[in-house]
Amino acid sequence: MAHVDTGILSGTRDAATGLDEFRGIPYAAPPIGALRWKPPQPVAAWSGVRAADRFGPRCMQRPLYGDMVFRSNGMSEDCLYLNVWTPAHRQAGKLPVLVYFYGGSLLAGDGSELRYDGASLAQRGIVTVTVNFRLDVFGLLALPALAAESPRHATGNYSLMDMTAALHWVRDNIAAFGGDPSQITIGGESAGSMAVSALMASPMSRGLMQRAIGESGAVLGNLKPMPLAEAEQKGEAFMHKVGAHSLADLRAMPAEVLMKALGTTDSGGFDMTIDGAVLPRSPEAIYAAGAQAHIPLLVGSNSQEGYWKGLLDKQAPTPANYRAAVQRQFGASADEALHLYPGSTEAEVKASGTALEGDQFIAFSTWRWMDWQHKTGNAPVYYYYFDQPRPAKRDGSAGPGTGAVHSGEIEYALGNLAGNRVYAWTATDRRVSAEMEGYWANFIKTGNPNGAGLPHWPAVTDQDGGLLRQVIGADTHTRIDRNAARYEFLQRFEPDAHL
Missing domain, CATH: 3.40.50.1820 (Alpha/Beta hydrolase fold, catalytic domain)
Known part of the structure; x- marks a missing residue:
């Protein structure tokens, strides 16, 4: 059992590994309907004990990469879940924490993939967390209409907002799983590594991590984010392609219709955006000024x-x-x-x-x-x-x-x-x-x-x-x-x- 801010969770105990596993924990409200392309919202509390014994759905994505082996419960827009592996015999708030973000070009991937399984590191005394976050058009679309409705006048970067919300959840709840909220490392590979470099640059995630690991990739050099105007142009072109005349039209369209319009290749996709909020200016400028997180980096x-x-x-x-x-x-x-x-x-x-x-x-x-x-x-x-x-x-x-x-x-x-x-x-x-x-x-x-x-x-x-x-x-x-x-x-x- 684990008591988190929104209720009680029951996980599974693996006697062979000496670990407790909690799968499919919601860290934000389902980003569906009117919450599509909104910053992640708080989870509603539940009564009784919620089973955390199966991976949540993976986020909407095209089948672009053949090396991804999922254990997730299908695919859905309702996908903002995370997973925790922790030693069964532990003291509250004592163990270091790894929060790991998967690769896949911000177009595909899932925290249930076998290669990201957290059991081995957890056996070394580390509370290990994998996080699902919105992908592709659902995680990166930028539009002037979305900027207009945003209190920060920002659009795009919903993937990074999801990751930041997950880090807030980890800070606030990880002690219930034995984790030390003052000893959080964020890590990732490829697009996950790029996200780590962006989170280090973002004022919205400042102070939520004490160390960082990047495996192949960063939002610097030739992989810098899009300027806002360019991202909004891409968004409007997509809106025209699917025949939507308003943001309300776009939110009302079934997710499968939007996925079909994206095609079957990863070309012409969406990207992180210098949106003025998550990324107030280019990561190059932030790092050059020394305004990024001053934390150890591997x-x-x-x-x-x-x-x-x-x-x-x-x-x-x-x-x-x-x-x-x-x-x-x-x-x-x-x-x-x-x-x-x-x-x-x-x-x-x-x-x-x-x-x-x-x-x-x-x-x-x-x-x-x-x-x-x-x-x-x-x-x-x-x-x-x-x-x-x-x-x-x-x-x-x-x-x-x-x-x-x-x-x-x-x-x-x-x-x-x-x-x-x-x-x-x-x-x-x-x-x-x-x-x-x-x-x-x-x-x-x-x-x-x-x-x-x-x-x-x-x-x-x-x-x-x-x-x-x-x-x-x-x-x-x-x-x-x-x-x-x-x-x-x-x-x-x-x-x-x-x-």
Whole structure:
């Protein structure tokens, strides 16, 4: 049992793990009907005991990603639920807390996914929380009519408002699950990581977290949010597409009609917005001014966030084809790009092409976050490079990977290799996972990833023309990262940083 502000919850006890699990806890009112595209509203209290023994519905989303394994109770607009894993024998208000936000481009994902299961970290003495938040058009639509009805004259960013509401709920209620409301870490992967960087910048979530973890992605560099006017134009174009003549029309439309209008690809979607409230100005400006949360940050990206084949568009990895591709992309600056991403042999083309694709996809934005927080955040930053490829698939359909792909670190970091039955995990994978999860657990507990039995991980420090960075993989070690020149080059191709 757990007593929260709105009533009594009953979870389930797993004798094998020694954990209590509470699934499908409402943290905000269902955002349906007149509450569609409204900031999250308080939950209505209930009488008696409410069962929290099954995951709530996942938020409305298109089936865009094949690697998501859901345990949720269907799909619905009524989806603002969270889940808690905690040791069965605990004292109120004593344990550190992780609140984790899923990836999926803010278009898909769910807190019930097996790879985000909180049991392994909870067994290490951490109250672990996963959160559902509105997605796609339901979480990101911006319209002048929505701004007009908002007390803050803001529109969009409902996804971030949901996450902020969940953090308020955690602060106010987590002691009932053994959690310490003054020791909350927020974390996430990909879009979840981008959200963490935005929440650190937002005045609306200030003080709700004491540490942050970002796995591949930030709302900086090439992944900055949309200016409000651009976001509102996209919103009005969508409104016209579905034949709505007013905001009331749009709210009255069935969710399935809106989903069908979005199509079957992730192109042309919605995004976070510099709305004047959740994000009062660009994250670049906020971090540059040192106005973000001054909290310890553990952040990094993977060795194969992108792949050379994407750059060469099915052409052979020859130096000539590589040079032509770089010239098409960078024009007069191609020679500088080729100096930073050289390709004079086939092996070099594959390595540099993979690095360039990964940087432009998400590693550049992650570096930008690390760099700003290191310079202006007044708190330690721990920077990682994950390079453990997934092993062969169990069904024999694919051999081991050549690098750590985007999202490939999740099961390792959260201790959930066993929950992914696709891959034939090896003893090395399990050792890497134990190290990585150990780093994460120590950081959640203390703000420092170091601990007994783990290779030492120094905080980001300038050394010998680079920054100290931890390589996490079969050979975990510290190296001097000298890739700043690559990212500073890419930054020059982002001329409008909204500063």
